[in-house]
Each structure stands twice: as structure tokens, then as C-alpha cells.
Amino acid sequence: MGQELLQGTLDLMVLKVLESMGPMHGYGIARRLEQISENLLHMNQGTLYPALLRLQQRGWISSKWGASDNNRKAKFYSLTKSGRKQLMTEEENWGRTAALMQRLLAETSG
Amino acid sequence: MRVLLSRLLGIFRKAHCDEELDMELRSHLDLLVDEKVRQGMTPDEAHCVALRSFGGVEQTRENCRDQRGLPWLESFFQDLRYGLRQLRKNPGFTAVAVVTLALGIGANAAIFSVINAALLHPLPYPHAERLVFLNGAPVFRQVPESKPSGSLQIKEWLQRAQSFEETSVYQTGEVNLAGADLPDRMNGADVTTDFFRVLGVQPYGRAFLAEESVPGRDHVAVLSDQLCRRFGPPADVVGRSVQVNGMEFKVVGVMPPGINFPGRTQIWMPLPMPWTFGAGHIDANTIYFTPIARLRAGVSLVQARDEVIRLAFAGDKAGADEARKSFQVTQVREALVENDRPVLWLLLGAVGFVLLIACADVANLLLTRAVVREKEMTLRAALGASRSRLVRQTLAESLLLSCLGAGAGLLLAAWSLAGIRLLIPSNMLLAAPVRIDAPVLEFTLAISLAGGLFFGLFPSFHAFQQDLNRSLKEGGFIGSGDRGLMGGARGILTVSEGALSLVLLIGAGLLIRSFARLSEVNPGFNPQRLLTTQVDLAEARYRESSQRIEFFEGVLGRVAALPGVHSAAFTSNLPLGGAVATSWFALQSKEPSTKVPQGDSRFALITIVSPAYFRTMGIPLLAGRLFSDGDGDGAPKVAIISATLAQAYWGKETPLSKHISMPGPKPDWLEIVGVVGDTRHAGLSAEPSEELYVPLRQHASIASYLVVRTEGTPNLIAAEVRRALAEVDKNEPFSVFLTMEQNISNSMAPSRFRTVLLGIFAFLALTLAVVGLYGVMSYTVSRRTHEIGVRMAMGARRGDVLRMVVGQGFKLTLAGLGIGLIGSLALTRLLSNLLFGVAPFDPITFGIASLVLTVAALLAGYIPARRATRVDPMVALRYE
Numbered sequence: 005m006g007q008e009l010l011q012g013t014l015d016l017m018v019l020k021v022l023e024s025m026g027p028m029h030g031y032g033i034a035r036r037l038e039q040i041s042e043n044l045l046h047m048n049q050g051t052l053y054p055a056l057l058r059l060q061q062r063g064w065i066s067s068k069w070g071a072s073d074n075n076r077k078a079k080f081y082s083l084t085k086s087g088r089k090q091l092m093t094e095e096e097n098w099g100r101t102a103a104l105m106q107r108l109l110a111e112t113s114g
Numbered sequence: 115m116r117v118l119l120s121r122l123l124g125i126f127r128k129a130h131c132d133e134e135l136d137m138e139l140r141s142h143l144d145l146l147v148d149e150k151v152r153q154g155m156t157p158d159e160a161h162c163v164a165l166r167s168f169g170g171v172e173q174t175r176e177n178c179r180d181q182r183g184l185p186w187l188e189s190f191f192q193d194l195r196y197g198l199r200q201l202r203k204n205p206g207f208t209a210v211a212v213v214t215l216a217l218g219i220g221a222n223a224a225i226f227s228v229i230n231a232a233l234l235h236p237l238p239y240p241h242a243e244r245l246v247f248l249n250g251a252p253v254f255r256q257v258p259e260s261k262p263s264g265s266l267q268i269k270e271w272l273q274r275a276q277s278f279e280e281t282s283v284y285q286t287g288e289v290n291l292a293g294a295d296l297p298d299r300m301n302g303a304d305v306t307t308d309f310f311r312v313l314g315v316q317p318y319g320r321a322f323l324a325e326e327s328v329p330g331r332d333h334v335a336v337l338s339d340q341l342c343r344r345f346g347p348p349a350d351v352v353g354r355s356v357q358v359n360g361m362e363f364k365v366v367g368v369m370p371p372g373i374n375f376p377g378r379t380q381i382w383m384p385l386p387m388p389w390t391f392g393a394g395h396i397d398a399n400t401i402y403f404t405p406i407a408r409l410r411a412g413v414s415l416v417q418a419r420d421e422v423i424r425l426a427f428a429g430d431k432a433g434a435d436e437a438r439k440s441f442q443v444t445q446v447r448e449a450l451v452e453n454d455r456p457v458l459w460l461l462l463g464a465v466g467f468v469l470l471i472a473c474a475d476v477a478n479l480l481l482t483r484a485v486v487r488e489k490e491m492t493l494r495a496a497l498g499a500s501r502s503r504l505v506r507q508t509l510a511e512s513l514l515l516s517c518l519g520a521g522a523g524l525l526l527a528a529w530s531l532a533g534i535r536l537l538i539p540s541n542m543l544l545a546a547p548v549r550i551d552a553p554v555l556e557f558t559l560a561i562s563l564a565g566g567l568f569f570g571l572f573p574s575f576h577a578f579q580q581d582l583n584r585s586l587k588e589g590g591f592i593g594s595g596d597r598g599l600m601g602g603a604r605g606i607l608t609v610s611e612g613a614l615s616l617v618l619l620i621g622a623g624l625l626i627r628s629f630a631r632l633s634e635v636n637p638g639f640n641p642q643r644l645l646t647t648q649v650d651l652a653e654a655r656y657r658e659s660s661q662r663i664e665f666f667e668g669v670l671g672r673v674a675a676l677p678g679v680h681s682a683a684f685t686s687n688l689p690l691g692g693a694v695a696t697s698w699f700a701l702q703s704k705e706p707s708t709k710v711p712q713g714d715s716r717f718a719l720i721t722i723v724s725p726a727y728f729r730t731m732g733i734p735l736l737a738g739r740l741f742s743d744g745d746g747d748g749a750p751k752v753a754i755i756s757a758t759l760a761q762a763y764w765g766k767e768t769p770l771s772k773h774i775s776m777p778g779p780k781p782d783w784l785e786i787v788g789v790v791g792d793t794r795h796a797g798l799s800a801e802p803s804e805e806l807y808v809p810l811r812q813h814a815s816i817a818s819y820l821v822v823r824t825e826g827t828p829n830l831i832a833a834e835v836r837r838a839l840a841e842v843d844k845n846e847p848f849s850v851f852l853t854m855e856q857n858i859s860n861s862m863a864p865s866r867f868r869t870v871l872l873g874i875f876a877f878l879a880l881t882l883a884v885v886g887l888y889g890v891m892s893y894t895v896s897r898r899t900h901e902i903g904v905r906m907a908m909g910a911r912r913g914d915v916l917r918m919v920v921g922q923g924f925k926l927t928l929a930g931l932g933i934g935l936i937g938s939l940a941l942t943r944l945l946s947n948l949l950f951g952v953a954p955f956d957p958i959t960f961g962i963a964s965l966v967l968t969v970a971a972l973l974a975g976y977i978p979a980r981r982a983t984r985v986d987p988m989v990a991l992r993y994e
Contacts (some may be wrong), residue, residue: 029142029145031141031142031145034142047172048170048174049142049146049167049168050168050169050170050171050173050177051169051174052179053135053177054139054174054177054178054181054350057181058181061181072141074145076141077137077141078138078141079134079137079141096161
């Protein structure tokens, strides 16, 4: 997967995970992504952190220190209001792009 | 925006953020390890796997840091730090570059601070752009009874024009002030009572009331802040009395600091209506008054002018068309800076050239260094620095240089301003003090940054164009002369330096020759060993002309008797001594004359003199006789005219025993008894005026200059002259004593101002250009050491090498010379108004300037060339 594509999609994936799972720490997000992708996505978990920082700078997610299930100190991320809005537009965009790609690929191959 | 802000914050909270990030990453790893341990791994194993699946912790950290801060800003600071280190490592290079830039930037900052004060800084009045002068006698002649006491009529008449919100007229002159300490003379203005409303200035205390223009109630005054401080704080001074021209004036107001309009006025008094000053004397015919008005908002200058002309010439179309040519409504600011504006822009252009040359010099230096640092740059590129990063770094260095140069330049400017202030002609309008203030700083910053980008660009190109492989292989140093872009850029820079400095040399040369011509002008009298001073008799105590004559003759008798005094005289106009425009008269001739029809208004400058005036000044008698003590009250009225006037009226005829008079209802015929040589009044560059002299005993005026011809140094005798004056009237203050040579020097101040400054800038330009050429030549020689060694080993003689190297520099100079000459032909045209007795295309100036540049350039090429001839072929060859 190309790096640029990854960056854009990673943002969307993180937002989606936070929307469906509620506030989560970085490790949890990484685990969840691995689960969903059924290990199709080979990602260094470290790549997550610049993405989290970026989303925070844009004001789409916020963070708070808290305790994890097994009582370790961890930073929890949650979706903000503008993040929710962003997610909706992104989802729409993604849908459109995906549909377009699909049509295009079907046409050229058929 | 938000991202930018949080990133900016990120820079400053670096430590805190790093710590937080570490904690977060650690907690992530811990969670990961926990899970692996739960799955049954040993802690060590788990730790390994955790690290692997996380990826590089350090990379993550670095990526986060990049995301958090502004990487380009941080790298910019890094570049700056690195640049600073580079500059410190090469103190010689840095010093040369900074001094060069300081000269260029400093000259610009200094000239800009003058321009800022004179042209840009707003006048201290609200909506100053609506303040206008009204010029043009033809219009005011249409005003009923505008002379001699018609100032009020002019004002009231102007008030009828809808274009103006307020109108006023004023008159300026020097007044005697007695009061706190010594009697003193200063500039005063008689103004109509609404003058302050026109300016839009409210004095502390109050302005004049309308009824204070009535004679008897008009003994009130407004003081300037500066004058007021000599008596005490404004609150104490308002209500007190001061003695002006021997009369008591009650101070009713004090102007805000810094307002001395018109000119350098210190005291404002109401213009009494109707005007009576000088009535019955020869002065009575003059229009003394300057009309000033405040336009209504939205009214244009042209609209105002057309309305006034319509009012004056209702129905008279021919008259209106004629008046349109001479009548002007001009903004006060425009009118006052009219003469200075072109000079100041000229000087700014000149310093702009100097700065360009300085930048070209530094660009050359940087190019040279770029070549030396080629290896370093190549290495950086090979290690993965992107090209844009390399360009950024060279730009950062050049900006650093230009900022250092700007700092040093500002110091230089601040220091040189002391000298420039002395050179500024006293009649130049300055809306603010000449100093380094905020606009000057902004301007300096702007030109330094622009300069830095300009000369930083050249080495950046170099960084762009290099080929990694070739450069590394070449091993750096040995090459033949510069070819390609590098050599081209260097050549262009050197040629432009030569061209720019030649333009400045020629411009300065033209001004210097004008100045020399001006100094050679014969003023029509002998200015050496002449002491001058001015006196205005207090009106109140010298109401009768006999009293005045008594005073004048008392003074003359005492002064003439002083040891060391050759002769002494009074005159109402001092040549080159200041304003004379107030006594121009129309003349008519009694006898039919071929040239001048009866009643034609021909203007002449009328001067009232005591008999010894011509002898004292050294003005030659050409025909007839001079005045004597016999030309008094009862004797026939006589006059002496200047050669130019005689020529204009009578041509080849003799004017002696002809009669002339002012036009008027009752001609006052004067018999011409003598013709004297011309003198220059308005300035050395002005044509001699047509002059008419009348004897003091027949026209005792109030304002007079005392001129004393001395046998030794004039200033030595000033104290004794002062004492002699005090013996006649101890309350009568004289203005400063000036020698005639000082007067002449003052009259040449505007010319000196531009000549000295342009001369300095041209010299600066030449020096910088020569230094630049020298630098380029030395560099070329050092690069070609190997080649020269080979040539010499093959049998080239020293002369050949010398010729080759000097020839190369000479070619650049010739190109610069050619372009500079073409540029000068185009630009000296702009100077033509400032030149005197020299044509804009003066071949001598062009020749000398070209010669100076050529010689300087040859010298700059010769020294490195000499070095080249000393190359030892063996050493040069082994150099490889």
C-alpha cells in the first residue's frame, strides 16, 4: 500500500474506530484495526501516533489520561463533535471514490 | 490555522510534549507486553515481540515531533545557527560583507529618514491634504480695492467661494521681542483671526477672536510652544504680556509643540484691518499677503480653482482663460516641498544604486565561497539533504548577513545623520525631525531582506545546478577559469557594478561642476570682509520718518568711526540675504521710450539705501553719480538704476535725467541720476533682477540691513558694532551678525546639500565597485594559478600574463563603461533642473568620470595580475 493512501485511510479508520468503540487508547485502536483488517493491514503500530497527533491538531479527536482495563496509565482518545462531522464527510467521500473506482475497474476489465 | 497554532505551540512546549509522548509510547508497549505475557510468553520474549510489532520507537518519536512542530521553521533556526557558525569561522569574509552592506544600507536609511521627514510624514494638521495656497496675482487684481489695504477684501471675497471651508491670509516677517532675557529677533506672522481654524489647530488658551482684528484691540499674541518655554509653562504664560516691536502684546494662547507654520514662526499676531503699515511710504504698493484656505471635503483643486476664476472674471472669458494659466490652487504640502522633492528622490535613487552595488559585491563574495564550499554542499547532498534544503540554507546565511549589515548600517546612518542635518538647507520643510524612527526601520528591514534574497539567490543557483557525481570526482579545487553560469553571473555582476557607479560618478560630476560654476558667479559686489545684520525699528517708537533717519544716521556715524571699519551703510534688501519678493513694483516712464509703452507694468526690485551703500558693497558705478547726503527731504527725488533695468527700458539711450514712477493715481516722479552694476538677489543661479535704488533720506523704511565693510576679519568687529548700536538705542535688537560670505554660503545650501551627498554616494559606489572588481580578479587569479603556471612553464613571459589578466578585467570594465554611458545619457536628463552652467551631456564630465572609473578598474585588476606574474611554475604545477 502506498504511503499517501495509507495516511488518508488511516485517519478515516481511526475516526471510524473511535466512533464505533467510544474512547480508546492508542494500543486499543491498534489492536482493533488489526482485528478488523484480519491482519490484511500490516502496520507498524508506531505509525498510529503521528496520525493521532495530526487528528488532534485538527480538532477532530481529543485526549485524556486515564487507566486501562488492567490498570495501566494510558491516554484515551475520543471523537469530538467536529470529528464526527468530518467522519461523515469522509465516509461519503470514501463511498463515492470507492464506487467510482469500482465502476472504472469493471469497465476496463470488461 | 488551528493546526499552525498548535504546531507553533508545539515548538515552545517541546520538552513537555516529548515527555508526554514518551509516557504514552511506554504505556502502549506495556499494554502490548501484558497481552503477550497473558498469551504465555516470557516477559523478555514478549518485550522483543512487542518492539517488533510496534516498529521503531525512535522513528515514531521523530515522526511525531515533525508532526507536532513546524519542521521547516525548526530547520530554519538550525540553518541560522549553522550560518552563524559559518560566519564566525570566516571573520574576514564576514567583515567585508557586513561592512559593504552596512555602507549600502546605511546610506539608504539615512536618505530615507530625510525623505520620511520631508515628504512622507504627514503635516501635523487634521486633513492636511485639504490645506491649499492660492497663487496668482492676476486674480487678486480683480478684487476691488485689493491694494494697498485690501487683504481683508481678498479674504472676504474668497470666503464667497463655496469650495472653501475656511480662508485666511497671512504675512510673515521678523519681529523684535523684548521680555524675559535679551531682546531677540524671531519670525512672526500676522494672520487673520480665523487662521487657526484654517489650520485646524486649537492653541492652548484660545485662538484670536474675530473682533481682535480691529486696531486697538489687536495687541494679542499666540506663542509657539518653543518660545513659550523660555518664559515658563504655558499655563503661567497665557495672560502675561510680551513686548513685540516696542509694544505690549497680551499672550492669549500657546501653539501645540512642533507647529511653526508658516515657516519657522514663533509668534502669531492678528493682522489689523484695515492694514496701515507703511502707508504713505514707498512700501505701500505691495501685496504682502499669502492667501491660504481649507477646502471643503470632496472638493478638488481644479474645482476650487475654476470657482475662484469664475468669481473673479464673471463674463470676461478672455480674462478667465488668461488667469487659468497663472492662477493655481496648490496643496500646502506640495507647494512647500516642490523644490526639494526631485532632489530627495534623486538622492534615494543614488543610494539605491549604491545598495545594488553593495549587494552585487556580496553576491560575488558568496559565489566565490560557494565554489570553495562546493565539496561541503556536495557531501550534504550525497547524505540526503534535498536541494530545496540546501537553497534554504544558503538563503538563511545571506539573510543573516543582510540583517547584520542592516544593524551596522543603522548605526552608520544614525551617526551620519548628525552631518546630514547640518547640510539640510534651512528652508526645506520638515514635517518631523530627521531621525531613525519606525518607518525608517521598516524601510531598512524591507531593503535588507530584499537585498539578502537578491544576493542569496546567486549561490542558491549554484547549489541547484551542481552535478553530484562530477563534483565529487573533481575533488574540488582545480579547474580552469569560470565557465558556464557561474562565470556568467560573476561577469554580469561586475559589469553592472561598473555601469551603476559610472552613472553616479557622472551625476555627481555634473553637480560638482555646477557647484563650481555657481561659486564662480560674480554676485555683482565684493563679498569679502563684509559684516551684515538686520534691524527692524520698533514701530511704536519710530513712527516719524525723521526719527528713523536719526537712528540710521546715528548708527552709521558711530559704526563708520570704529577702528577697522572701512565704511558702513543701510539697505532695505540684502543681496543673497533672504526673502526679497515683497518689494516688487510696477514702473512707468515719464518720457516716451522705445521699449516700454506708457503704463506698462514692468517689475523691478526697489531697494532703499544710504549713500555709502555702493561703496560699502563694492557695486561699481557705470554712469552718472551715486547718492549723496544732499539727496534729502527737500531736494528733488532721485533714483539709481541697475544696468539690466537701464538696458530693458532705454536700450542704447542714456537713462540719466529720465524720470520713472510707480503706476498710481498720482505719479511720484523720480529722476535717474546714476546707473550701477547688477547684483544677484534671489540666488547666484538666478538672473540679475532689474533694480531701482532710492536714497534712505527720501524713503525712510522700517526694515533695514546694516552692511559694514571691514579691514580685517569681519566677525572680530561684531561686538564693537553691537556696542555702537546699543549706544544709539539700547532696546533695539539686531539679528545675528553674518559675514556676507556666510550669507552666500547659506544661499548655496541647497546646491551644497545635493552636491556633497551625491558626491559621497558616487565615491562610495566607485569604491565598492572597485573592491568588487578586485575581489573577482583575485579570485580568478587564484583559480587559474595552475593554468598560469603551465603557461609560464611553456614560455609565457610575465608581460603576457599581466596583459592577459588585466585584459580580462578591462573587458568587464569596458562593458560596464558602455552600459553606464548609455544609462547616463538617459538619466542625466532628469538632473537638468539642478544644473547650472553645465549641460546634462557635458562631455568633460562624461570623459573625466569614465577615465576615473577606468583607472580605478585597471588598478583593481593590476594588483592581482602582479600576483599572477609571481607564480612559480614549479609550485603551480605541483599544486595539483
